[in-house]
Amino acid sequence: YIPKKNAQIYEYLSRLLIRLEKNKNIGVLVVDSQRKQRNAMTSLLKRHNFITHERPNAESLNNYLSEHADIKLMIIDNDLKNEAGVDVVADVRKHFHKDTLSIIGSSSSSATEASSRALANFIKSGADDYLAKPYCHEEFFVRVIQNIEYLEQIELIRKTANADYLTGLPNRRHFFSQVNEYLNRDLEHKTLALMDLDFFKTVNDSYGHDHGDIVLKEFSKLLAKHFSTQCISRFGGEEFCVFLPNVSLEEAIPLLDSFRVAVSKKRFIRKGVGINCTVSIGVTSKFKRKVESMLGYADENLYKAKDGGRNCIIG
Numbered sequence: 001y002i003p004k005k006n007a008q009i010y011e012y013l014s015r016l017l018i019r020l021e022k023n024k025n026i027g028v029l030v031v032d033s034q035r036k037q038r039n040a041m042t043s044l045l046k047r048h049n050f051i052t053h054e055r056p057n058a059e060s061l062n063n064y065l066s067e068h069a070d071i072k073l074m075i076i077d078n079d080l081k082n083e084a085g086v087d088v089v090a091d092v093r094k095h096f097h098k099d100t101l102s103i104i105g106s107s108s109s110s111a112t113e114a115s116s117r118a119l120a121n122f123i124k125s126g127a128d129d130y131l132a133k134p135y136c137h138e139e140f141f142v143r144v145i146q147n148i149e150y151l152e153q154i155e156l157i158r159k160t161a162n163a164d165y166l167t168g169l170p171n172r173r174h175f176f177s178q179v180n181e182y183l184n185r186d187l188e189h190k191t192l193a194l195m196d197l198d199f200f201k202t203v204n205d206s207y208g209h210d211h212g213d214i215v216l217k218e219f220s221k222l223l224a225k226h227f228s229t230q231c232i233s234r235f236g237g238e239e240f241c242v243f244l245p246n247v248s249l250e251e252a253i254p255l256l257d258s259f260r261v262a263v264s265k266k267r268f269i270r271k272g273v274g275i276n277c278t279v280s281i282g283v284t285s286k287f288k289r290k291v292e293s294m295l296g297y298a299d300e301n302l303y304k305a306k307d308g309g310r311n312c313i314i315g
Ligand code: GH3
Pocket: 166, 196, 197, 198, 199, 200, 201, 202, 204, 208, 209, 210, 211, 212, 213, 216, 236, 237, 238, 306, 310
């Protein structure tokens, strides 16, 4: 299909090129007992740059999928040697949900009724789509791309939902779920710090909201640089949070304090105007099952840090 107008052709081709570039990192697994069928599909997939995987049966399929994180789509035939593809799909779905793996069921049923029954059975087992054999190449590619793009949309939504819009840091919701996972684990130390920029209202009032935004963004970059492997978050407004798994309070305080000093030394520059800013930090390693109760302790210490003159850390 080639669109008529030049602008349309250009748009179509540029979208295709972007797609082909992305496909280089995407694996597609073909499960079919017939070598010929597998080859037919993988050679089509290779034409579109996909990484291809083949399996003649469903043996250790869940392991195979776990070991190959590039696989985003599985195309599975219903007539496998020892089992039905629909049953395999039902089992795979116990481990790989629709937001991480797309599945297209397939079968060679030329009769319309048999093929619509196969479609219904596959979808009921947890497949996302169905391809009847024989298929034309356009239909094959349309279904493959449609299902891959569905996963990409979900990934985009997930990223957007987990990030703070201004700074790109994990937001409160994401932070809570990450930290609660750690809190349920049996770790020797669990330390949490709550940070609040000092007199930030004055920054906005004196230099404008835009400059305030720059401070928040630059502060976030500095925070990510200091605590890259741990969980960090913009909690809201000018408040930030750091969770340090397996770090004791005694170990955490110098780490956090060196960050506090780095903030106090930084010039936050916008349009040639530089300003200084400081941060107060409350830390705790008293842990409970829920992040909310740890936050309560950290907040009490943050309050003391503010009360004690700001630009300091209390643990
Ligand atoms: P304290 O040292 O006691 O924390 O004083 P403060 O001025 O920082 O505290 P306060 O809570 O009164 O002010 C917080 C300010 O943060 C007020 C609000 O306008 C500002 N703020 C919150 N979110 C944003 C944002 O996204 N951008 C900008 N520029 N300012 C923000």
